[in-house]
Structures are given as C-alpha cells and as structure tokens.
Amino acid sequence: YRVVLEVDESDIEDIKIGQTGQLRVSAxxxxxxxxxxEQITSVSRQGNGRNSFMVEAxxxxxxxxLRPGMEGVSKTHVDERLLFFVHTQKxxxxxxxxxxxxxx
Numbered sequence: 001y002r003v004v005l006e007v008d009e010s011d012i013e014d015i016k017i018g019q020t021g022q023l024r025v026s027a028x029x030x031x032x033x034x035x036x037x038e039q040i041t042s043v044s045r046q047g048n049g050r051n052s053f054m055v056e057a058x059x060x061x062x063x064x065x066l067r068p069g070m071e072g073v074s075k076t077h078v079d080e081r082l083l084f085f086v087h088t089q090k091x092x093x094x095x096x097x098x099x100x101x102x103x104x
Contacts, residue, residue: 001059001066003035005074006045006052010093014078015040015055025072027065034060037076 003023007015015037023033035057043054 001062001068003033003057003059003074005037005055005057005076007055009044009051009053010090012040012053012055015076019076019078021057021074021076023059023072023074025066025070027067027070028063029072031063033062033066035074036060 017037017040019037021035021037023035024031025033037055037057039056041054041056045052045054
C-alpha cells in the first residue's frame, strides 16, 4: 500500500526522505503500521484552517484487514530534542512571526 501523510506546513522542514514512523488507522487501532517516507511532494492542501503538504510513504507490512481509503494518525521519528524545545517551538515560531509583522 501507498500511504499519503498530511504534514502541517510548520512541520514540513523536519521531514526527510528515509525517515520512519508509525501509523495507526482508525479501523485497526491495535495494529501499529511501520512506514518509511519515500517522497515529499510540493502539493499542498488547505483545510480546517491550516495548510498541509502531502508526503508519500510505503508500509513495511500490511495487515489483511487494511483497505484503501482508511484514515488514521501517524508519528514520524524526526530526531532527538530536549522536551522543553518540543513543547515550546510552535509558540516561539508564532511569537517571531507576530513580532516581525509588528516591527516590519
């Protein structure tokens, strides 16, 4: 199966070809699926108040009950970071952008 991940534009810079992660589809929540990122497309999609990019991945294996069109949640292994930076990065980015707008 081919997996298409929607990656928020604020996170796309952290995604690299070859990274791995886990996917849990809603219909099979007890069966984590391992994937590998194969392609980062330039295709973006707007929806739910956010802009996201399509990232293609391949599954390491697939359960017999997996079907095309299933949706779920994924977590990609990016790198090691201090927990403080993981939890504050989005706020810092927002603050930088806001200050830039005000200061010009």
